[in-house]
Amino acid sequence: MRLALLGVGLIGGSIGLAARARGMAQVVGYDPDPSALAEALRLGAIEEAASSVSEAVAQADVVFVAAPVGAVQETIEAALAAAGPACAVSDVGSTKRAIVEAIADERFVGGHPLAGAETAGVEHARADLFEDAVWYLTPHGGAPGAADRVGALISALGAQPVRIATDAHDRLMARVSHLPHVLANVLVAGAVRALEREQGDLGDRLPAWAPSFRDATRVAGANTQVWVDIYLSNSEALVCAIDEAIEQLCEVRSALQTQDAGALRAWNDRAREQREQALDAASVENR
Amino acid sequence: MRLALLGVGLIGGSIGLAARARGMAQVVGYDPDPSALAEALRLGAIEEAASSVSEAVAQADVVFVAAPVGAVQETIEAALAAAGPACAVSDVGSTKRAIVEAIADERFVGGHPLAGAETAGVEHARADLFEDAVWYLTPHGGAPGAADRVGALISALGAQPVRIATDAHDRLMARVSHLPHVLANVLVAGAVRALEREQGDLGDRLPAWAPSFRDATRVAGANTQVWVDIYLSNSEALVCAIDEAIEQLCEVRSALQTQDAGALRAWNDRAREQREQALDAASVENR
Numbered sequence A, B: 001m002r003l004a005l006l007g008v009g010l011i012g013g014s015i016g017l018a019a020r021a022r023g024m025a026q027v028v029g030y031d032p033d034p035s036a037l038a039e040a041l042r043l044g045a046i047e048e049a050a051s052s053v054s055e056a057v058a059q060a061d062v063v064f065v066a067a068p069v070g071a072v073q074e075t076i077e078a079a080l081a082a083a084g085p086a087c088a089v090s091d092v093g094s095t096k097r098a099i100v101e102a103i104a105d106e107r108f109v110g111g112h113p114l115a116g117a118e119t120a121g122v123e124h125a126r127a128d129l130f131e132d133a134v135w136y137l138t139p140h141g142g143a144p145g146a147a148d149r150v151g152a153l154i155s156a157l158g159a160q161p162v163r164i165a166t167d168a169h170d171r172l173m174a175r176v177s178h179l180p181h182v183l184a185n186v187l188v189a190g191a192v193r194a195l196e197r198e199q200g201d202l203g204d205r206l207p208a209w210a211p212s213f214r215d216a217t218r219v220a221g222a223n224t225q226v227w228v229d230i231y232l233s234n235s236e237a238l239v240c241a242i243d244e245a246i247e248q249l250c251e252v253r254s255a256l257q258t259q260d261a262g263a264l265r266a267w268n269d270r271a272r273e274q275r276e277q278a279l280d281a282a283s284v285e286n287r
Helices: A010-021 A034-043 A053-057 A069-082 A097-102 A145-156 A166-197 A211-216 A224-233 A235-257 A261-286 B010-021 B034-042 B053-057 B069-082 B097-102 B145-156 B166-197 B211-216 B224-233 B235-257 B261-286
Strands: A002-006 A026-030 A062-065 A088-091 A108-113 A134-138 A160-163 B002-006 B026-030 B062-065 B088-091 B108-113 B134-138 B160-163
Touching (some): A002 A053, A002 A069, A010 A034, A026 A034, A026 A053, A053 A069, A062 A069, A062 A145, A069 A088, A069 A224, A088 A145, A108 A166, A145 A160, A166 A211, A166 A224, A166 A235, A166 B261, A211 B211, A224 B261, A235 A261, A235 B166, A261 B224, B002 B010, B002 B053, B026 B034, B026 B053, B053 B069, B062 B069, B062 B145, B069 B097, B108 B145, B134 B166, B224 B235
Parallel strands (some): A002 A062, A088 A108, A134 A160, B002 B026, B088 B108, B134 B160
Antiparallel strands (some): A108 A134, B108 B134
């Protein structure tokens, strides 16, 4: 089995390390950045550095496109143009509808591993990055061949392939990933504004953060290039998620203003049940 | 030095363990729940179990009231009624204005350690719970005696006493603790709603959560009895924080709808700076 990685950053590099550590495939890589490519070779994430997309893809059985969002579509198209008829091509982008609608080729299957959002670069790549991680696949059209091949490879890498419709994927991601990032930004902005406002009272003694704040803002201001592309490519679903959040905040606000302890208790108890429901749901996946 | 703990749950018990581990004080405890009191004695959090507030407080140099929010005011009042003229009385509640306004006695100083919000009960008490933690004190009136004595004791327990005005404390807590809790509830509710909506697409394959979601919702549905009291006692500041959050969400929403990449980039870059500013501020405290 011959595996081609187009883009050898954190995700591409980790796919290579995982595949090689398990002796699953011969791994060839290409990256427009020659120093990233050389580093991937040095770290053993790939065993062969190609000098072009077509050179990397020739003879490959499976191709993963792990390029920056802005370059994903053209890289997939270049890969499909160079790949053989039995080759499967997948990507690792965080939103799926735009790319899946743009690529009409049954050798392509959209993918999205839930792993490694915070660091970048092959120097952070790890052979165990996908261990037990959910890896969404959004097969479209009628041909299951590419999805089956990519799914089998993902399982062999230690991750769990989960098939999902593209729209459902993007709407769920809006709630479980994109909205948390938006709210992290909102929290730091509000806290810094309040901090500046209270400066007179605090003097040079600035407040420490509660653990809940530290956790909720861990992803604030995450990689702008990556995240602004994600927000824009999923703007419709994200706007809906924001609207629902505002609606809920208005309900809480009204209960606070009327000192409605019963409503707040019911709301908080429900959140505890919902959190358990969410964790149970996730644990089904993570078995 | 004789230290009285009124309420020997997680916080009271941890104060006792820390004081005894450092050989700082003779520690007496009282709790209306006899089994909690017996357990605190067994675990060594206290060395003497009193049968009433006044018995515990008699001869004490410093008293910490670590009772459930609903019982804090009456317990402080009972402690002050029984305490000698040189005794200092403090509490550990998460909001300060209501209690500080209710207690007009210069032996009292409001306190709030930033530690241990998630578990409860003396069985989770730890001698190092306050190690390097910020511990807010909100002295009011003109008498520094009580605040000095409590501050020295807090330092000796390994925490960092930070004096702050009551209103400033409550406004900051609204942003760095109470709003993150509200948003955690909002996130789980939105995610569960979306999950139910997509059930048709997902079948029995439920989605795993992104790490950002797991972190941001860790405190969702936290102890209802504790948190509804906190929300209600700080409703004014929390409503302001919610209003600012809604305002920011509307700005993001509008940038998403107009696909304004420049505005989103500037907003996200600003969030990264604000997060660094916030962490720098905290690290000043945590030195």
